[in-house]
Amino acid sequence: MLDRLKSNCICDIMKLLYISPTFSGTGGIGPHAFRVAKKLGENGFDVELMDVPHIPIKNLKNPSFTILGSLKALSYTKTYDAVHASILGSLKALSYTKTYDAVHAWNLPSAFIMKQIKSKKKILSVHGIYSDQVSMLHSKVASSLVNFGENRVLDWADTLTTDSKAVQLAYKEKLGKTFEYLPAPLDPDKFKEIPEVKKADNQIVYVGRDSYEKGIDILQSIESKINGKVVYCTNLDWKEAMVKLKESSLLVVPSRMESIPQVIKEAFYLKVPVIATNVGGNPELVTHQETGILVPPEDPEKLTIAINNLLDNEETRRNFANNAFEFINNNFSWDVLLEKYTSLYES
Numbered sequence: 324m325l326d327r328l329k330s331n332c333i334c335d336i337m338k339l340l341y342i343s344p345t346f347s348g349t350g351g352i353g354p355h356a357f358r359v360a361k362k363l364g365e366n367g368f369d370v371e372l373m374d375v376p377h378i379p380i381k382n383l384k385n386p387s388f389t390i391l392g393s394l395k396a397l398s399y400t401k402t403y404d405a406v407h408a409s410i411l412g413s414l415k416a417l418s419y420t421k422t423y424d425a426v427h428a429w430n431l432p433s434a435f436i437m438k439q440i441k442s443k444k445k446i447l448s449v450h451g452i453y454s455d456q457v458s459m460l461h462s463k464v465a466s467s468l469v470n471f472g473e474n475r476v477l478d479w480a481d482t483l484t485t486d487s488k489a490v491q492l493a494y495k496e497k498l499g500k501t502f503e504y505l506p507a508p509l510d511p512d513k514f515k516e517i518p519e520v521k522k523a524d525n526q527i528v529y530v531g532r533d534s535y536e537k538g539i540d541i542l543q544s545i546e547s548k549i550n551g552k553v554v555y556c557t558n559l560d561w562k563e564a565m566v567k568l569k570e571s572s573l574l575v576v577p578s579r580m581e582s583i584p585q586v587i588k589e590a591f592y593l594k595v596p597v598i599a600t601n602v603g604g605n606p607e608l609v610t611h612q613e614t615g616i617l618v619p620p621e622d623p624e625k626l627t628i629a630i631n632n633l634l635d636n637e638e639t640r641r642n643f644a645n646n647a648f649e650f651i652n653n654n655f656s657w658d659v660l661l662e663k664y665t666s667l668y669e670s
Contacts, residue, residue: 337668338369342436343429346372349556349564350531350585352450355486355507356429359664362510362657366665371423373436425668431476438479446667447480448505450582451603452493474498482667487582487604505667508660509588509651516562517593520570525551525634528571528595530564530586531578533557538577538600538620545627551634569593573633573640579620581605587615588655591647596640598629614647 341360345353353374360370425444428437434447477483477500484505485491491502527549531537539555546553551572556564568574574590574597581603588608590597597615599605609615616633618625633640653659 336367336369337425338371338423339363339668340371340373340423340426340440340442341429342373342426342433344432345374349559349561352429352448354561355450355585356427356448358508358510358513362508362661363664366661368665368668428480431473434476434479444482444668445480446482446484447477448484448486449490449494449502450486451490451580452497474500484667485582488607489604490582503667505663506655506660507583507585507588508657509585509592509655510657511592511652513561514565514592517565517569520566522572523552523570524572526571527551527553527630527634528556528568528574529553529577530556530568530574530589531576531584536578536580538579541577541579541621541623541626542575545623545630548627548631549634550631565589565593568595571595573598573630575626575630576600576605577620577626578602578605583607588651591644591651594644594648596633596643597647598626598633600626608650610646610650613643614650615643 341356343353343356346357348354363370426437426440426442427446428434429448431449437445483502485502486507491504494500494502529542533539554567556567574595576584576599578600583604587597597609599609600620601617602620609617611617616629618629
């Protein structure tokens with residue numbers, strides 16, 4: 324699929340191509356890329372979206388996207404160069420009806436498509452250590468292939484970005500790669516769609532994929548010991564999930580592995596207290612006993628205690644919610660971050 328999010332400005336605007344397995348869903352990289360494209364479209368950029376459906380091959384979901392995506396990229400006849408240094412290049416550019424300034428791949432498999440498409444600038448964003456994710460979720464064969472090729476794939480990009488300082492540091496230590504820290508903004512305007520709700524007493528909510536790395540099974544295993552009702556939002560659209568989040572007493576993020584969960588930011592904005600595991604980028608958002616509670620990963624007993632204690636303390640929940648709301652607005656609004664995104668393409 325190829326869609327476009329375009330500015331109404333009648334001027335010389337930058338033209339970008341975004342590549343992602345999807346641009347829809349409640350969470351993850353696809354919806355984030357879509358939100359960025361939409362915001363840039365409102366600020367003078369012309370952004371096309373290229374997504375490629377998955378082929379349902381067991382344990383090879385992302386690699387199958389890569390295979391199909393690479394074939395799709397080879398069929399492209401457009402040139403994504405903004406400027407051609409030579410006369411021949413300039414004449415060639417005139418033969419195309421459009422000119423694109425950059426191609427932006429939004430996860431590591433998308434880089435295989437990015438590599439096939441000509442552009443002045445190639446940008447690759449990663450949200451998590453990809454080889455670690457594959458090791459946890461996929462087959463041993465897939466894991467070995469990724470470990471072998473990850474370093475090479477990262478070299479295809481002119482600029483590497485991540486939304487997590489933890490991921491930034493890990494790639495520097497693991498592969499010596501320099502990543503630009505590019506946080507995912509939260510758009511308050513989207514929350515105007517969320518209606519007023521009545522709080523559900525002692526309701527705990529989980530929002531995310533039903534996937535091993537997300538630790539949903541850990542929360543399920545302690546459900547009978549929790550002094551409240553647990554609601555799982557694994558297959559709802561964004562608006563429905565936000566309604567459930569808004570009416571809840573607290574959000575639990577029991578992940579074994581994370582980058583920066585957007586749902587934590589959403590909970591902060593909706594003033595819903597958060598309990599999260601101390602993994603990945605979670606501590607970049609949740610300051611223990613200030614904006615929420617951090618617990619060790621894969622520790623059901625400590626997670627149970629933290630949930631029940633917070634349910635019993637309304638004042639603590641209110642303090643966490645107020646602190647988190649201030650934090651998210653001061654650090655992750657478009658007012659704060661828009662310039663970082665526009666300079667990514669304009670530099």
